[in-house]
Amino acid sequence: MTTTTFDTLKFAAEEVAALKKENRFIKPRVLESAQAPVSVIDGKKVVNLTSNNYLALADNPKVKKAAIEAIEKYGIGSAAVRTIIGTMSIHKELEEKFAAFKHSEASILFQSGFTSNVAVCQSLMSSEADLLISDELNHASIIDGARLAKSPRKIYRHKDIKHLTEILESPEARKARRKMVVTDGVFSMDGDIANLDEVVAVSHKYGAFVMVDDAHASGVIGKEGRGTVSHFNLDGQVEIQIGTLSKAFAAVGGYAATTQDLRDYLGSVARPFLFSSSQPPSVAASCLAVLDILLTEPEYLKRLWDNTNFFKEEMKKAGFDTGSSVTPITPVMIGDMDKARALSAKLFDEGVFALPLGFPTVPKGRERLRTIVTAGHTLKDLEFAVEKFKKAGKELGII
Numbered sequence: 001m002t003t004t005t006f007d008t009l010k011f012a013a014e015e016v017a018a019l020k021k022e023n024r025f026i027k028p029r030v031l032e033s034a035q036a037p038v039s040v041i042d043g044k045k046v047v048n049l050t051s052n053n054y055l056a057l058a059d060n061p062k063v064k065k066a067a068i069e070a071i072e073k074y075g076i077g078s079a080a081v082r083t084i085i086g087t088m089s090i091h092k093e094l095e096e097k098f099a100a101f102k103h104s105e106a107s108i109l110f111q112s113g114f115t116s117n118v119a120v121c122q123s124l125m126s127s128e129a130d131l132l133i134s135d136e137l138n139h140a141s142i143i144d145g146a147r148l149a150k151s152p153r154k155i156y157r158h159k160d161i162k163h164l165t166e167i168l169e170s171p172e173a174r175k176a177r178r179k180m181v182v183t184d185g186v187f188s189m190d191g192d193i194a195n196l197d198e199v200v201a202v203s204h205k206y207g208a209f210v211m212v213d214d215a216h217a218s219g220v221i222g223k224e225g226r227g228t229v230s231h232f233n234l235d236g237q238v239e240i241q242i243g244t245l246s247k248a249f250a251a252v253g254g255y256a257a258t259t260q261d262l263r264d265y266l267g268s269v270a271r272p273f274l275f276s277s278s279q280p281p282s283v284a285a286s287c288l289a290v291l292d293i294l295l296t297e298p299e300y301l302k303r304l305w306d307n308t309n310f311f312k313e314e315m316k317k318a319g320f321d322t323g324s325s326v327t328p329i330t331p332v333m334i335g336d337m338d339k340a341r342a343l344s345a346k347l348f349d350e351g352v353f354a355l356p357l358g359f360p361t362v363p364k365g366r367e368r369l370r371t372i373v374t375a376g377h378t379l380k381d382l383e384f385a386v387e388k389f390k391k392a393g394k395e396l397g398i399i
């Protein structure tokens, strides 16, 4: 091992020490198997309640086969950004099929959900005369997108339509060149769903357009997993649908589904599209395979929701506070990081993995374990997990 140290980087050790003191130092556990309902993590077989692999398709044979075939046909990577020569026919096919899935005119692919948010916020909020209006609990990538935008931004209280209306009625909003209201579809830490119908109605009333981030909603809610717009029957009424291909789609990538004009505009100006290479063809192929499964095999979505309902009920019955979730994300509220960590550690020893989350991922005082069940968990897996939660919860005085 090299042991080079640099006096000039001494601050890093101090920063790490400070993080440790604040309970913010992160040392991820390591997955040694596929991302599966029962996974091998840090050498131990555990019921995995922590991944976003909602439909349990991360190691699905059909999806893997599609990826392998695409490697055979197209090779492993595009070795270029989309606008140079990184646009492959399989990217075009995925964009077309995704637009159809979202009932929109067109879609554009990005490298991730994160870069999709950054791309759209930065490209559309390009002047100080614009105004970006965002729910306070929106994802970090929307916050960073807003930071890269030239426009000012206003934050409304979580799902508070009255507050959103006040902002839209403000002189600053009235004189704005463009106004974009941004909300997560499903909020990633609490598992509640945006009141998108009301957000759309009030936004349109005041001449704003809407962008919804469906990272935790695509493949999860709405007809055939089409997302929040479908969930609220708002087809044709939401200007921009963003999402990720890394959660229910189990691969990696992101998209914006929108009008053809806006798609064309983003394809010429969005910086992640212009300056970062395109999705590997095997990844696009696996996303196409997942789309096909969503449209033809409804049992995955059904199992996801059956499991969700069962787990939530059992956890509530056991006396845990599961917050405001109505989706497969079930937070187990603890309110203290040391306790959340202790619960997670006990559960891991007993064969269940549920990650503790604290500041800055969630606000201080709202520390929790976040669980996500998948379509792949068996009833036995979930019963086992609930039993272990009960045992550890009692030992720690949480229930």
Ligand SMILES: *Cc1c(COP(=O)(O)O)cnc(C)c1O
Pocket: 111, 112, 113, 114, 115, 117, 139, 141, 184, 188, 213, 214, 215, 216, 244, 245, 246, 252, 253, 254
């Ligand atoms: C996970 C997530 C993202 C980021 O998606 P990636 O594809 O992992 O970059 C963006 N928005 C929300 C709401 C998310 O939950």
